[in-house]
Amino acid sequence: MLRLVLRCDARFNHGGCRVNKGPFIFLGAFASLALSWLGLVLGPQLQFGGEQPQKIEDLNVVYPAARNGLAQQGAEVYRALGCQHCHSQQVRQEGLEFGAKLTAPGETPAKLAAALVKLGLAQDVAGANAQLAKLPLTLGADVELSHAEFLVRTVKDADDKAKAEITFKNLGADLGRGWGVRMSTASDYLFDQPVLAGSARVGPDLANVGVRAPEKYSAPWKFTSTNTFAEFRAWQLRHLAEPRAVAPGSTMPAYRFLFDQRAEGKVPKHDAEALVAYLFSLRQDVPLPNAPLPRVASVKPAATNAPAATNTPAK
Numbered sequence: 165m166l167r168l169v170l171r172c173d174a175r176f177n178h179g180g181c182r183v184n185k186g187p188f189i190f191l192g193a194f195a196s197l198a199l200s201w202l203g204l205v206l207g208p209q210l211q212f213g214g215e216q217p218q219k220i221e222d223l224n225v226v227y228p229a230a231r232n233g234l235a236q237q238g239a240e241v242y243r244a245l246g247c248q249h250c251h252s253q254q255v256r257q258e259g260l261e262f263g264a265k266l267t268a269p270g271e272t273p274a275k276l277a278a279a280l281v282k283l284g285l286a287q288d289v290a291g292a293n294a295q296l297a298k299l300p301l302t303l304g305a306d307v308e309l310s311h312a313e314f315l316v317r318t319v320k321d322a323d324d325k326a327k328a329e330i331t332f333k334n335l336g337a338d339l340g341r342g343w344g345v346r347m348s349t350a351s352d353y354l355f356d357q358p359v360l361a362g363s364a365r366v367g368p369d370l371a372n373v374g375v376r377a378p379e380k381y382s383a384p385w386k387f388t389s390t391n392t393f394a395e396f397r398a399w400q401l402r403h404l405a406e407p408r409a410v411a412p413g414s415t416m417p418a419y420r421f422l423f424d425q426r427a428e429g430k431v432p433k434h435d436a437e438a439l440v441a442y443l444f445s446l447r448q449d450v451p452l453p454n455a456p457l458p459r460v461a462s463v464k465p466a467a468t469n470a471p472a473a474t475n476t477p478a479k
């Protein structure tokens with residue numbers, strides 16, 4: 165071993181031995197490549213490699229589902245036109261905020277009223293009864309999970325037929341802008357090849373553009389489950405052809421070449437239709453075990469539902 169590393173020769177400057185660094189350089193390079201392979205390939209593969217569409221019991225659907233053919237073509241158009249250089253498709257979440265609410269009284273309202281007084285939610289029994297007359301009642305908002313559990317337990321101890329539950333809200337700047345109702349997870353991209361998560365946000369995040377209320381294409385974005393494809397398509401085509409016509413001051417380029425200029429006006433080409441079908445398919449609003457949808461206490465005002473100062477198109 166020593167002979168491998170040390171080479172002694174009188175011809176060297178100082179007449180001594182020189183360390184043969186070759187093996188060390190080889191081992192060092194090997195180790196750093198092996199480490200990055202572990203971190204960048206093996207780690208993610210172990211973490212996400214087994215992801216499969218999952219059955220969402222509440223909704224009786226399998227999520228995610230593959231896109232239809234036209235939307236799949238649209239993904240290629242989106243990628244070819246480089247939309248991902250200005251738009252991300254990833255909603256970040258920074259945490260959860262817990263609360264508790266009482267939705268129905270049980271069989272012993274007197275005990276329940278006493279519990280409310282004990283919790284400081286009413287001054288006296290009369291006040292508590294008044295509160296109980298107009299349920300749901302927020303027992304606590306913006307508290308630690310353990311405190312929310314304590315509130316629910318106190319109510320249940322007083323009256324175990326009363327219906328009280330822990331509420332939670334997903335927190336984060338992206339959610340505050342209305343870009344999503346929960347964070348994006350690996351499963352959301354199961355059918356994306358490649359994943360077009362994007363890296364810059366010159367324009368708004370598009371992870372949920374398919375469930376954005378058509379009349380609210382401005383911050384704070386609003387969700388809708390009543391979006392009709394016809395309305396969506398009309399807005400998107402107008403926007404693609406001339407962004408500034410619907411969003412004054414927009415810096416998004418006009419994609420006029422996606423339309424044929426005919427006597428009857430602009431007619432969308434196949435690519436434009438595919439792109440719109442793809443945009444409509446973008447939605448991450450199914451509750452997942454690791455990314456549940458918020459269960460919100462009824463009277464809590466949406467404190468974070470204000471548009472963020474940045475990334476807000478001028479409209």
Ligand code: HEC
Binds near residue numbers: 368
């Ligand atoms: C140079 C950056 C840029 C590029 C490239 C770009 N966009 Fe945009 N996009 C923006 C900006 C800025 C806005 C916000 C103003 C507006 O609504 O026009 C926006 C808004 C949007 C909106 C409206 C979102 C909403 O809910 O308000 C959609 C949809 C959209 N872009 C889709 C696309 C598609 C599809 C492409 C590719 C064909 C694309 N964008 C390319 C910058 C860009």
